[in-house]
Amino acid sequence: MRRATTVALAAGAALLARRALRRRIGASPLWPMPALEEPVSGHGTRRSTVALRLTVTERAGPAEGVVRLRLAAPDRSELPAWEPGAHLDLVLPSGLVRQYSLCGDPADRTAYTVATRLVEGGRGGSREVHEQLREGVELSVRGPRNRFPLVPSASYVFIAGGIGITPILPMIKAVEASGTPWRLLYGGRSRATMPFLDEIVGLGGTGESGGTERLGGKVTVVPEDESGTPDLVAFLGASPADAAVYCCGPEPLMDAVGVALGPGRTPYLERFAPGAATAGAGFEVELRRSGRTLPVPADRSLLSVLRTEVPGVTYSCEQGFCGTCQQRVLEGEIDHRDELLTPAERDGSMLICVSRCLGKKLVLDL
Amino acid sequence: MSNTPQPAPVAEERIELKARNVSFAWENTPLHWIPGDPFTGHTINVLHLLLPAGERWFVHVYKQVLPLITDDRLREDVIGFIGQEAMHSAAHDDVLPHLKKLGLDPTPYTAQVDWLFEKLLGDRTLPPGRARRWWLMERVATIAAIEHYTAFLGNWILNAETLDRRGADPTMLDLLRWHGAEEVEHRSVAFELFMHVDGGYRRRVRTWATAFTALAFLWQRGARFFMDNDPTPAVGRASLGAFYRAGQRGMLPSTPSMLKSIPRYLSRTYHPSQEGSTAQAVAYLASSPGANGGH
Numbered sequence: 001m002r003r004a005t006t007v008a009l010a011a012g013a014a015l016l017a018r019r020a021l022r023r024r025i026g027a028s029p030l031w032p033m034p035a036l037e038e039p040v041s042g043h044g045t046r047r048s049t050v051a052l053r054l055t056v057t058e059r060a061g062p063a064e065g066v067v068r069l070r071l072a073a074p075d076r077s078e079l080p081a082w083e084p085g086a087h088l089d090l091v092l093p094s095g096l097v098r099q100y101s102l103c104g105d106p107a108d109r110t111a112y113t114v115a116t117r118l119v120e121g122g123r124g125g126s127r128e129v130h131e132q133l134r135e136g137v138e139l140s141v142r143g144p145r146n147r148f149p150l151v152p153s154a155s156y157v158f159i160a161g162g163i164g165i166t167p168i169l170p171m172i173k174a175v176e177a178s179g180t181p182w183r184l185l186y187g188g189r190s191r192a193t194m195p196f197l198d199e200i201v202g203l204g205g206t207g208e209s210g211g212t213e214r215l216g217g218k219v220t221v222v223p224e225d226e227s228g229t230p231d232l233v234a235f236l237g238a239s240p241a242d243a244a245v246y247c248c249g250p251e252p253l254m255d256a257v258g259v260a261l262g263p264g265r266t267p268y269l270e271r272f273a274p275g276a277a278t279a280g281a282g283f284e285v286e287l288r289r290s291g292r293t294l295p296v297p298a299d300r301s302l303l304s305v306l307r308t309e310v311p312g313v314t315y316s317c318e319q320g321f322c323g324t325c326q327q328r329v330l331e332g333e334i335d336h337r338d339e340l341l342t343p344a345e346r347d348g349s350m351l352i353c354v355s356r357c358l359g360k361k362l363v364l365d366l
Numbered sequence: 367m368s369n370t371p372q373p374a375p376v377a378e379e380r381i382e383l384k385a386r387n388v389s390f391a392w393e394n395t396p397l398h399w400i401p402g403d404p405f406t407g408h409t410i411n412v413l414h415l416l417l418p419a420g421e422r423w424f425v426h427v428y429k430q431v432l433p434l435i436t437d438d439r440l441r442e443d444v445i446g447f448i449g450q451e452a453m454h455s456a457a458h459d460d461v462l463p464h465l466k467k468l469g470l471d472p473t474p475y476t477a478q479v480d481w482l483f484e485k486l487l488g489d490r491t492l493p494p495g496r497a498r499r500w501w502l503m504e505r506v507a508t509i510a511a512i513e514h515y516t517a518f519l520g521n522w523i524l525n526a527e528t529l530d531r532r533g534a535d536p537t538m539l540d541l542l543r544w545h546g547a548e549e550v551e552h553r554s555v556a557f558e559l560f561m562h563v564d565g566g567y568r569r570r571v572r573t574w575a576t577a578f579t580a581l582a583f584l585w586q587r588g589a590r591f592f593m594d595n596d597p598t599p600a601v602g603r604a605s606l607g608a609f610y611r612a613g614q615r616g617m618l619p620s621t622p623s624m625l626k627s628i629p630r631y632l633s634r635t636y637h638p639s640q641e642g643s644t645a646q647a648v649a650y651l652a653s654s655p656g657a658n659g660g661h
Contacts (some may be wrong), residue, residue: 003532029590030474030475030478030587033478033481033482034481034485035474035477035480035481036477036478036480036481036484036485039473039477040418040422040460040480040484041415041419041459041462041472041476041477041479041480042418042421042462042472042473042476043420043473044459046456047460047463047618048456048460049388049390049453049456049460049641050389050390050391050460051389051391051393051455052391052393053391053393053394071508073393091389093656097387116474127625140389141392142389154410176458204544224545224632230577250606267474309435312432314432314435314445315445316384316427316445316446316448316449316450316452317384317385317387317449319387321385321387321453322385322449322453323426323452323456324389324445324448324449324452325627328486356581
């Protein structure tokens with residue numbers, strides 16, 4: 001009898017508790033867990049794994065050995081915005097991923113335009129673009145991302161080598177539209193191989209200045225078969241000393257620009273093969289917490305140097321996409337070569353697997 | 367205690383763990399990505415609610431354990447594990463804005479999951495020494511228990527052919543199978559790490575009980591959250607019965623198979639290599655569109 005009473009009481013209490021709980025949950029369905037005030041999940045800005053499926057809607061040959069592709073969403077919907085200097089990751093049919101600068105009009109939100117030159121004996125990406133990406137082909141695209149943004153400046157100097165004109169072209173249009181003074185040195189093997197030549201000469205307004213000997217006009221075109229290699233020192237010497245210098249082209253050209261500018265001035269460079277962890281100059285890294293300074297030779301990554309010295313350093317992909325090796329940087333100018341970090345994150349941290357130093361020394365919180 | 371049964375790993379070729387650079391195009395994935403079955407889709411969608419914060423937390427905890435590892439091979443595995451988990455977290459995180467665009471804002475729920483992993487299970491202000499180590503070990507053991515279930519689910523999704531037959535969205539299936547395959551691929555790491563730094567059986571049982579209860583609580587809550595907030599009229603409600611029946615049809619893991627996996631983890635001879643097949647996982651990864659550039 002007593003047992004039956006106990007069971008009845010317990011059952012009654014359970015029913016009451018259930019009703020109270022249901023009412024409480026009904027009033028606020030996600031009771032009783034607190035929430036983080038500033039949600040993290042779903043609110044990041046990296047968007048590193050999102051791809052767009054785009055279709056090649058137009059294919060043209062603006063110069064010898066160069067194809068220009070227009071890429072749009074199958075339903076022609078609006079695409080994410082971009083600014084001059086931005087690039088796309090194209091995932092080619094074979095799975096190869098290659099970066100190409102956007103060279104169209106940022107105001108055209110329905111399509112992206114890229115141009116690529118066929119590199120004989122290259123790594124295969126450009127050959128695939130030239131042979132496989134016909135009109136109507138669908139491909140995955142990541143980005144756009146900008147590692148080569150225009151910084152505010154009183155005047156600009158642009159130096160482009162061949163297909164390196166692609167990120168420079170929208171920059172020139174933006175700078176021209178804003179009325180800021182600019183000058184361009186555009187070099188290439190021969191006029192026939194230099195894309196967008198007419199468009200650029202048109203932008204120069206007064207016409208091209210025709211070779212390195214005359215430095216008055218906005219645009220100086222230097223085809224190697226006519227005028228030899230460009231005289232960078234003379235060209236830069238005739239430009240204002242506080243101009244922002246942007247250069248995209250073959251590695252030797254970019255090195256030469258750095259040398260011609262002299263110490264104290266750094267050009268903004270866009271490399272054709274980002275992620276190459278070991279292309280660049282050597283520098284020093286100071287580990288502030290352990291009080292050590294190590295040399296990082298030109299042919300080694302910062303990660304590979306640190307791995308031998310700091311056993312706990314984490315890393316995984318070694319290509320700048322997973323973010324495992326992100327480290328806080330206390331001092332020094334970082335040469336970001338990853339595809340992952342947001343501008344805010346780039347401010348005080350780096351991915352040590354691919355990124356390097358623009359100056360002589362980096363100080364890490366290690 | 368030489369007569370205590372020991373974990374018995376199944377011999378398999380050791381593979382190097384590497385993060386894969388995945389990408390997924392979401393624009394064509396509908397909210398009900400299993401046609402005509404919102405409940406199953408939403409039950410699986412709970413993964414997108416739990417994993418971004420959860421796997422970020424794995425990475426956070428494991429970065430603290432690295433200095434305690436004395437075995438070089440295991441350290442390499444844990445580092446590979448960290449990279450893979452970071453990509454999993456990012457990939458699931460990138461689904462959330464798409465859900466929001468489709469009219470189902472997951473933020474009220476994910477902000478709570480963020481709180482759970484960042485605050486409740488985060489680094490507590492503990493004195494260095496025993497207390498701090500105890501809290502680290504509890505979390506390492508909890509991750510080992512959770513990884514038992516991620517490997518279980520990974521193995522299930524790799525073999526869930528019913529989802530293909532029912533016309534599930536290929537991009538979502540690829541995300542789940544890429545993730546599942548990497549979970550199968552690295553299924554031994556969390557357990558081996560736990561055995562290496564602690565290995566206490568009582569801790570294993572205790573953290574399993576906590577993890578299992580928390581997962582069951584969060585999962586039913588997430589499925590109810592999705593069903594209640596789905597903008598489509600008359601999607602119905604989440605229920606245990608619907609879960610059981612979906613399991614019978616092969617649309618979700620079956621309830622009996624889930625119950626049977628419990629004693630396996632609690633067995634003293636348990637080793638994760640006894641579950642699932644690395645060869646199958648690696649074969650899927652080699653053909654996954656998302657893991658091979660996303661074409």
